[in-house]
Amino acid sequence: xxxxxxxxxxxxxxxxxxxxxxxxxxxxxxxxHLRTLESESIxxxxxxxxxxxxxxxxxxxxxxxxxxxxLAVKAFAPGRPPFPVxxxxxxxxxxxxxxxxxxxxxxxxxxxxVASVQDDIDxxxxxxxxxxxxxxxxxxxxxxxxxIEEQRYDAVFGGARRDEEKARAKERVYSFRDEFxxxxxxxQRPEVWSLYNGRHQQGEHIRVFPLxxxxxxxxxxxxxxxxxxxxxxxxxxxxEVFQRDGMWLAVTPAVTIMDGEVPEIRTVRYRTVxxxxxxxxxxxxxxxxxxxxxxxxxxxxxxxxxxxxDDRASEAAMEDRKRVGYF
Amino acid sequence: xxxxxxxxxxxxxxxxxxxxxxxSTLIGRLLYDTKSIFEDQMEAVxxxxxxxxxxxxxxxxxxxxxxxxxxxxxxxxxxxRYFATPKRKFIIADTPGHIQYTRNMVTGASTAxxxxxxxxxxxxxxxxxxxxxxxxxxxxxxxxxxxxNKMDLVDYDEAVFEEIKSEFRDFARKLDVADLTFIPVxxxxxxxxxxxxxxxxxxxxxxxxxxxxxxxxxxxxxxxxARFAVQYVIxxxxxxxxxxxxxxxxxxxxxFKPGDEVVVLPSGFTSKISSIQTADGPLDEAYPPMSVSITxxxxxxxxxxxxxxxxxxxxxxTQDIDAMVCWLSEASSLRPGAKLAIKHTTRWARAMVKDLxxxxxxxxxxxxxxATSLGLNEIGRVTLRTTLPLFVDEYRRxxxxxxxxxxxxATNSTVAAGMVLSP
Ligand SMILES: Nc1nc2c(ncn2[C@@H]2O[C@H](COP(=O)(O)OP(=O)(O)O)[C@@H](O)[C@H]2O)c(=O)[nH]1
Numbered sequence: 098x099x100x101x102x103x104x105x106x107x108x109x110x111x112x113x114x115x116x117x118x119x120x121x122x123x124x125x126x127x128x129x130h131l132r133t134l135e136s137e138s139i140x141x142x143x144x145x146x147x148x149x150x151x152x153x154x155x156x157x158x159x160x161x162x163x164x165x166x167x168l169a170v171k172a173f174a175p176g177r178p179p180f181p182v183x184x185x186x187x188x189x190x191x192x193x194x195x196x197x198x199x200x201x202x203x204x205x206x207x208x209x210x211v212a213s214v215q216d217d218i219d220x221x222x223x224x225x226x227x228x229x230x231x232x233x234x235x236x237x238x239x240x241x242x243x244x245i246e247e248q249r250y251d252a253v254f255g256g257a258r259r260d261e262e263k264a265r266a267k268e269r270v271y272s273f274r275d276e277f278x279x280x281x282x283x284x285q286r287p288e289v290w291s292l293y294n295g296r297h298q299q300g301e302h303i304r305v306f307p308l309x310x311x312x313x314x315x316x317x318x319x320x321x322x323x324x325x326x327x328x329x330x331x332x333x334x335x336x337e338v339f340q341r342d343g344m345w346l347a348v349t350p351a352v353t354i355m356d357g358e359v360p361e362i363r364t365v366r367y368r369t370v371x372x373x374x375x376x377x378x379x380x381x382x383x384x385x386x387x388x389x390x391x392x393x394x395x396x397x398x399x400x401x402x403x404x405x406x407d408d409r410a411s412e413a414a415m416e417d418r419k420r421v422g423y424f
Numbered sequence: 425x426x427x428x429x430x431x432x433x434x435x436x437x438x439x440x441x442x443x444x445x446x447x448s449t450l451i452g453r454l455l456y457d458t459k460s461i462f463e464d465q466m467e468a469v470x471x472x473x474x475x476x477x478x479x480x481x482x483x484x485x486x487x488x489x490x491x492x493x494x495x496x497x498x499x500x501x502x503x504x505r506y507f508a509t510p511k512r513k514f515i516i517a518d519t520p521g522h523i524q525y526t527r528n529m530v531t532g533a534s535t536a537x538x539x540x541x542x543x544x545x546x547x548x549x550x551x552x553x554x555x556x557x558x559x560x561x562x563x564x565x566x567x568x569x570x571x572x573n574k575m576d577l578v579d580y581d582e583a584v585f586e587e588i589k590s591e592f593r594d595f596a597r598k599l600d601v602a603d604l605t606f607i608p609v610x611x612x613x614x615x616x617x618x619x620x621x622x623x624x625x626x627x628x629x630x631x632x633x634x635x636x637x638x639x640x641x642x643x644x645x646x647x648x649x650a651r652f653a654v655q656y657v658i659x660x661x662x663x664x665x666x667x668x669x670x671x672x673x674x675x676x677x678x679x680f681k682p683g684d685e686v687v688v689l690p691s692g693f694t695s696k697i698s699s700i701q702t703a704d705g706p707l708d709e710a711y712p713p714m715s716v717s718i719t720x721x722x723x724x725x726x727x728x729x730x731x732x733x734x735x736x737x738x739x740x741x742t743q744d745i746d747a748m749v750c751w752l753s754e755a756s757s758l759r760p761g762a763k764l765a766i767k768h769t770t771r772w773a774r775a776m777v778k779d780l781x782x783x784x785x786x787x788x789x790x791x792x793x794x795a796t797s798l799g800l801n802e803i804g805r806v807t808l809r810t811t812l813p814l815f816v817d818e819y820r821r822x823x824x825x826x827x828x829x830x831x832x833x834a835t836n837s838t839v840a841a842g843m844v845l846s847p
Contacts, residue, residue, distance in 0.1 A: 127642040130434035130513040139715040143655045171703035176660035266503040289534040289841045296836040
């Protein structure tokens with residue numbers, strides 16, 4: 098057997114050598130937490146593939162969606178995931194992330210569908226915010242829901258985790274959405290054992306969150322043990338940034354620099370990947386996965402709190418966006 | 425490799441307590457003392473505390489997620505919290521303690537390894553504490569911790585603790601609780617939560633966190649009855665894997681090895697396991713809760729909903745199911761004659777309620793024979809007749825092959841959780 102055995106079994110003697118029968122007996126047939134989470138996620142992904150007609154997986158190139166896609170690929174090996182991936186493209190992305198996205202779907206042999214915010218702006222379905230603080234973040238919901246409707250997706254995988262945010266901590270793995278894409282937190286289906294109920298009427302859909310029980314640290318630890326490739330912006334690099342609302346925002350065509358904001362070159366990295374207009378970088382020298390894990394383990398601020406202007410708007414910002422159909 | 429990549433076990437915990445017993449404070453304390461709370465979360469809680477005119481920072485706000493809850497000051501639904509120590513990863517399902525309790529606890533605790541039931545030391549064992557303990561035993565949560573909270577308000581008095589302990593033990597004898605532990609704590613001041621308390625030298629046991637880190641859960645899994653429900657059949661289109669036909673699923677019980685003889689239900693055909701596959705390569709054995717795909721020596725027609733097991737250890741194949749069901753819907757009630765959809769392992773069928781034998785009073789455990797319906801949060805024993813045979817074990821033997829849900833076919837909502845009994 099190969100080296101994976103060393104991480105697969107929870108054994109008192111972790112080593113690179115294969116685990117013998119005797120050692121395995123002492124491990125009491127335990128699975129370590131990452132393999133337990135992996136197994137749970139794969140179970141969820143397979144349930145969806147088996148029970149829905151048109152699933153799709155939301156893929157932004159961010160680390161959570163990369164891990165989710167990695168799990169989907171593992172779930173159907175040696176075959177391929179029987180569903181496409183969809184990217185809701187704000188048009189304000191980091192170019193590294195778009196390149197990564199395209200390379201990734203090519204390498205894994207999955208089909209990419211792009212739903213573009215620009216199309217909704219051009220068609221007059223949404224109007225773009227104006228002013229230096231304009232962001233397309235809010236507009237994504239319209240584009241996401243249009244994408245789901247046009248493609249007639251009945252199940253949509255999202256990479257959200259319950260440890261991210263308080264409203265998410267209450268959301269089910271299978272999250273029912275009505276024909277307007279709305280989430281009703283007070284009226285969620287009970288979810289017991291691993292008996293997921295995806296039944297729905299035509300026009301309704303289910304958002305499915307296979308990473309519900311993963312934490313930010315679990316994601317990074319898994320990226321390490323699985324050698325998962327991420328966009329370069331997750332690691333320390335030099336970038337021209339300026340300070341706004343206590344965050345380092347990148348100088349990109351998507352933002353307008355205001356009076357008093359002074360761009361400078363700093364060594365930074367991103368903890369989340371979102372719209373360039375509202376996702377901040379953090380000062381960091383962490384250039385490898387190992388170093389990122391050490392940084393995350395020591396961090397005193399959540400990833401969304403540190404770097405997402407969209408969540409800072411109010412205590413209930415995420416809940417409000419989720420109700421109307423946001424990711 | 426960093427410290428956090430090292431293998432550690434995951435354990436699922438459910439908490440239960442009546443309103444104001446201090447559940448939120450206890451969870452807040454566990455998160456805070458294990459450094460699982462981030463500064464921005466803490467600041468948000470402080471801001472909200474001030475807005476709400478509270479004198480102190482209210483740690484309970486850390487666990488109150490939704491706007492309606494913050495505004496009404498109640499907890500609506502199950503929320504999940506995550507924390508880790510170097511020894512273990514913990515998932516806490518935080519279930520609120522008001523009337524909706526049964527529904528919430530069933531939702532939050534169905535997969536728990538351990539339940540913490542809180543008791544206010546001043547109030548002692550209440551009707552609600554009994555209900556919480558009963559639900560834990562009904563759901564077969566293997567480990568139960570009774571945390572006697574607010575010990576500071578009873579002068580850390582050993583006699584108070586002992587009295588609650590013996591009263592609760594008397595009641596617990598009627599239940600089937602495998603492992604029962606009592607811990608005196610003060611969630612507000614931190615006594616016996618993470619560290620042993622100086623104020624209760626008379627207490628010889630572990631702190632709560634220490635107990636959670638040590639309790640042995642791996643052996644709670646059923647490693648005897650081999651059960652594998654087929655979720656999905658993997659048949660790659662690529663020519664290199666053209667002959668591959670893998671039955672994908674998650675092991676629900678027992679240990680499977682290549683070479684094992686297996687029987688396929690419902691067809692009854694037998695074959696041998698030729699390999700157990702994962703994306704990382706083949707395994708020489710698989711056990712719960714691993715997700716794998718199994719290939720067989722023979723080409724047999726197998727599809728989702730079928731089950732692999734060992735020829736001499738099979739589940740019951742039946743269309744008649746006796747079960748305890750917990751009704752979870754406020755919009756409707758369970759009545760004899762009702763037809764519902766049923767999901768058991770990876771199988772869907774339809775079920776008719778043939779009989780409602782009794783309703784169980786969750787406070788007294790009294791059986792109300794002659795009950796004609798089960799409403800929201802009510803529990804009763806029923807007999808179901810299903811359109812297809814299901815492959816069931818008693819819930820007490822296997823929580824996966826012994827559980828099912830009932831779904832209303834008109835609204836698609838999940839209306840009941842069921843646990844299979846022996847006929
Ligand atoms: N004196 C004392 N008060 C406590 C203790 N634990 C909780 N409380 C208080 O009891 C009240 C209810 O606590 P809370 O955690 O909101 O209860 P919940 O409804 O069970 O979540 C709050 O005022 C807490 O400060 C304790 O150990 N000692």
